[in-house]
Amino acid sequence: MSRFDQIYYRYHRQLLLFSLKFVEREADALDIVQEVFISVWATDRLNYDEAHLKSYLFQATRNRCLNYLKHQGIMRQYEKNAALQLRQIELVHYQSGEKSLIETESVDRINQAIESLSDVQKEVILLSRFDGLSNQEIADKLGIPVRTVETRIFRALQKLREKITSTGHILLMVMGFFRRSEKMN
Amino acid sequence: MDKSNDHIENLIICYLNGKCSEVQKQELLDWVNASEENKLLFIRTKDIWDSARQQPDCSNEQLIDFYRRLVVRKEKTPVRHLLRVASMAAMLAVAFVAGILVYSYLLFPEARQIVYSVPLGSKASVELSDGTKISLNSGSTLTYPDNFRGKTRTVSLTGEAYFEVSSDKSHPFIVQTRHFDVRVTGTQFDVCAYDDDQLASATLFEGGVELSGKSFGKMVLNPGERAVVDKINGRLTVENADIQTITSWKDGKFYFKNISLPDLIKRLERWYDVSIKLPERGIDTLKYSGRFQNQETIWQVLDALKLTSPIDYTRENLREFKLQYLPGSANDKKR
Numbered sequence: 066m067s068r069f070d071q072i073y074y075r076y077h078r079q080l081l082l083f084s085l086k087f088v089e090r091e092a093d094a095l096d097i098v099q100e101v102f103i104s105v106w107a108t109d110r111l112n113y114d115e116a117h118l119k120s121y122l123f124q125a126t127r128n129r130c131l132n133y134l135k136h137q138g139i140m141r142q143y144e145k146n147a148a149l150q151l152r153q154i155e156l157v158h159y160q161s162g163e164k165s166l167i168e169t170e171s172v173d174r175i176n177q178a179i180e181s182l183s184d185v186q187k188e189v190i191l192l193s194r195f196d197g198l199s200n201q202e203i204a205d206k207l208g209i210p211v212r213t214v215e216t217r218i219f220r221a222l223q224k225l226r227e228k229i230t231s232t233g234h235i236l237l238m239v240m241g242f243f244r245r246s247e248k249m250n
Numbered sequence: 251m252d253k254s255n256d257h258i259e260n261l262i263i264c265y266l267n268g269k270c271s272e273v274q275k276q277e278l279l280d281w282v283n284a285s286e287e288n289k290l291l292f293i294r295t296k297d298i299w300d301s302a303r304q305q306p307d308c309s310n311e312q313l314i315d316f317y318r319r320l321v322v323r324k325e326k327t328p329v330r331h332l333l334r335v336a337s338m339a340a341m342l343a344v345a346f347v348a349g350i351l352v353y354s355y356l357l358f359p360e361a362r363q364i365v366y367s368v369p370l371g372s373k374a375s376v377e378l379s380d381g382t383k384i385s386l387n388s389g390s391t392l393t394y395p396d397n398f399r400g401k402t403r404t405v406s407l408t409g410e411a412y413f414e415v416s417s418d419k420s421h422p423f424i425v426q427t428r429h430f431d432v433r434v435t436g437t438q439f440d441v442c443a444y445d446d447d448q449l450a451s452a453t454l455f456e457g458g459v460e461l462s463g464k465s466f467g468k469m470v471l472n473p474g475e476r477a478v479v480d481k482i483n484g485r486l487t488v489e490n491a492d493i494q495t496i497t498s499w500k501d502g503k504f505y506f507k508n509i510s511l512p513d514l515i516k517r518l519e520r521w522y523d524v525s526i527k528l529p530e531r532g533i534d535t536l537k538y539s540g541r542f543q544n545q546e547t548i549w550q551v552l553d554a555l556k557l558t559s560p561i562d563y564t565r566e567n568l569r570e571f572k573l574q575y576l577p578g579s580a581n582d583k584k585r
Contacts, residue, residue, distance in 0.1 A: 070313065077309035086300045095308075099316055100465075100484070106316075132464050139424075139431065147275035151265075154282060155293050166301040175301055193267070194302040200267045215263035216256060219295065226298045 068111050072118065073102060080126050083167045087130040087152045097133065101125045123168050131156055170229055178228040186221035193218055262292060266299045367391045368409070371523030373499070378405075381416035382423065385500040388520040389444065410442040412500050429479050430463030439471075440496055447516060451478045453491045461486075504542040511536045511559075515573075522548040524569045529561065532575035536561075 080101060084094035104125055105111055105118075113121060134153050141149065159165060166175070179190055192198045192206070200218070204211040261278050264270050270278070282292045368374045368386045375385045379397050386392060390409025398421065406426040415423045417436025425432040427443035429450045437457025443450040452461055453476040461477055462468045465484025471477055476491035498505035504521060506514060511533045515526045536559055542551060552563045552571065560576045 073313050073316070074309050077312060078305065078307050081308075082300065082303060082305055085303065085305070086296070095312065099312070099319065102316055103319070103483075129464075132467070136464055139426070147272065147279040150279055151275070151282065151292075154289065155296065158289070158293050166297050170301065179302065190302065194299070195304045197304065199269060200263065201269070212256075212260050215260040215267075218263045219259035222295050222298045225302070226294060229298070 069106060072105070072111070076119065076122055077102075078172075079167055080122060083123065083126055083165060084130055086165070086167070087156050088133055093133065097126065097129045100129055119168075123164075127156060127159060131160075166226075166229060174229060175225075178225050181228060182221060182224060186217060186224060189214060189217045190221045190225070262295055266296060362396045363393055364396055365391060365393050369523070370520050373502070378403075380418065380421075383414040385412040387411065387442075387499050388523070407441055407443060409444050410440070410499070412438075412440045412497060414438050429481055430461050430466075430477075432459050432461055434459045444516070444520075447513070448482060449478050449480055449513075451476055453477075453493075453496050455493060455497075498541075502543075505540070507539045508537050509539075510534075511538065511561075514538050514555075518548065518551060522551075524548055524571060526563075527566070527570070527572040529573050529575035532560070532577055 077098065080098045081094055084097045085091065088094040088097060101122060105122070110118065110121060131153075134149060134156065137149055138146075138153075179187060182190065188207075189203060192203045193200070198206070200211050200214045204214045207214070258281060261270075261274060261281070265275065265278050278292070282289050366374070366376055366386070368388060368390050370389045373385065373387055375383065376392065376394075377383050378394055380403060382403070384392065384405075387410035390407065390411055392405060392407050392409075392411060394405040402422050402424050403418070404424045404426065408428065411425075413423075413425065413434075415434055415436050415438070419435045421435075423434050423436070425441055427441060427450060428445065429443060430452070432439065432441060432452050434457060437459060438455040439457075439459055440453040440455070441451070442453075452459065452471065454471045454473050456473055458473075459471050460468060461471055463479060463484075463486070465479070466486040469477065469486065469488070471488070474491055474493070475488055476496070477486060477488050479486050492507055495505040495507045504517075506517065509517075512528060515528060518524070519526055538555075538559075540554070548571075556562055562574045562576055563571050564574070566572050
C-alpha cells in the first residue's frame with residue numbers, strides 16, 4: 066500500500082466526521098475531504114512526520130469548511146440564519162487552538178467511554194447516536210417525556226466528556242455545571 | 251446562565267437532534283453569545299455528540315472515487331465527462347435558480363427575481379434598475395432583482411457577460427457564478443463562466459474588482475488583467491488580457507486567440523447553435539487563433555478549420571456535425 070493510501074485510510078473517517086460538524090450535507094462534506102486529500106496527493110506534504118501531517122489535514126479541512134460556510138452565508142445573505150452562525154462560531158473556536166475530540170481521540174476510546182456509562186445514560190446515547198432515533202422516538206420507546214430524554218442525553222454527554230478528557234479547568238468547569246444541574250433536580 | 255439550566259440543556263440537545271424551530275435556534279445563538287462560558291459549554295457538548303456519531307467507514311469507495319477524480323484531472327480531453335457533469339450542473343443550476351425564486355417570493359414578495367436567458371445563437375443586452383448595462387453572450391443566463399434593495403447589488407450569472415456597472419460606492423455590485431464571485435463598486439469587466447467550460451474567467455477593463463472563490467480565497471484584479479479559474483483543480487492564474495479578443499463578441503465579432511480545439515468548438519456551438527462532435531484523440535496539441543466577423547456561415551468556419559489543421563468534418567444532421575482527426579495529413583505539416 067502506498068504511503069498516500071495509508072494516510073487516506075487512516076484519516077478519512079476522522080476528517081469526514083470533522084467536516085460534518087460544520088457542513089450539513091454529507092455529499093458536500095465528502096467533497097471537502099476529497100479536496101483536502103488532493104492537496105496532499107503527490108506533494109512533499111506526504112513526507113511530513115505524522116503529527117505535522119495530521120495537523121495539516123485538520124487545518125486544511127477547517128479552512129475549506131470555513132470557506133464553505135462563508136459561501137453559504139453569501140447565498141443566504143437575506144436570511145438571518147442562526148444555525149449558520151452557530152456553526153461559524155464553533156469553527157472559529159477550533160481555529161484558535163482547541164482541538165476537537167474527533168482529532169484527539171480514537172473511536173475505540175470514545176466507544177469505551179460509552180460502555181462505561183451507567184445503564185440509563187448508555188441507553189439514551191446508544192439509541193440516539195448509534196440507532197439514530199430522534200429524541201421523540203426515544204421518548205415514545207421508553208415511555209418518558211421528551212424533555213427527560215433531552216436532559217438524560219445532555220448529562221450523558223457531559224459524563225462522556227468527563228471520562229474522555231483527562232484533567233484541566235475545562236473539565237472542572239463542566240463538572241461544576243453538571244453538579245449544579247444535579248442539585249436542581 | 252440564570253435561565254434554568256434544564257431549559258438550556260433541553261434546548262442544546264433539541265438543537266443537536268436537528269428538531270429545533272428557527273425561534274429556538276435564535277434563542278440558543280443568543281445564549282451562546284451571552285458569555286464565553288456558555289459558548290464553551292455548547293461547543294464541547296456538541297463536540298462529544300459529534301464524535302459519537304455513527305458514521306460507517308466509507309474510505310474504500312471514497313479512495314476509488316478519489317483516484318477517478320485524479321484520472322479526469324489528468325486526461326487532456328475530458329470532454330465527454332465534462333458534458334455529463336455539465337448536464338448535471340445545468341440541472342442543479344435550474345434547481346438552484348428555481349430555489350432562489352421560490353425563496354425570494356416567500357420572504358421578499360416585493361423583490362422579484364428576474365431570470366433572463368439568452369438562447370444559443372443570439373445575444374442580448376439588459377439594463378438594470380441602477381443603470382448598470384449588461385451585454386449577454388449566447389447561451390447565458392442572468393438572474394437579477396427587479397429592484398435592488400439591501401446593502402449590495404447582487405446578480406448571478408452562468409455564461410458570458412460584459413458589465414458596465416454604474417458607480418455606487420456604498421452599494422457594492424456582486425456577480426455570483428458557480429466558481430467565484432466578483433465584487434465591484436463601479437467599473438467595466440467581462441465574466442465568462444459557462445457551466446460546460448473547464449475554465450471560468452473574469453477580465454477587468456476599468457476600475458477595480460475583487461474576486462473570491464472557494465478554491466483560492468480572495469484576490470484583487472487590476473485593469474487589463476484576466477483571472478482564469480480551472481474548475482477541475484481549482485487553480486487560479488492571472489494573465490495580461492487581450493482586450494480586443496475578449497470583448498469582440500459583444501460587437502458581433504468572433505475573435506479567438508491560442509485556444510484549444512474543444513474550447514473553440516464549444517464557442518462555435520453556442521455562437522451558431524449547432525452541435526459538433528469532437529474526434530476521440532489527436533487533438534490535444536491543436537491551438538487556434540482566428541478572427542471571424544460573424545458574417546461567415548458555420549460551413550465556412552469549418553472549412554477554414556479543415557484547411558489549417560489535420561481534421562475533416564461531416565454533417566450528420568441538420569444542425570449536427572462530426573469532426574475527424576486525420577493524422578499525418580499534409581495539413582498537419584503545414585501548421
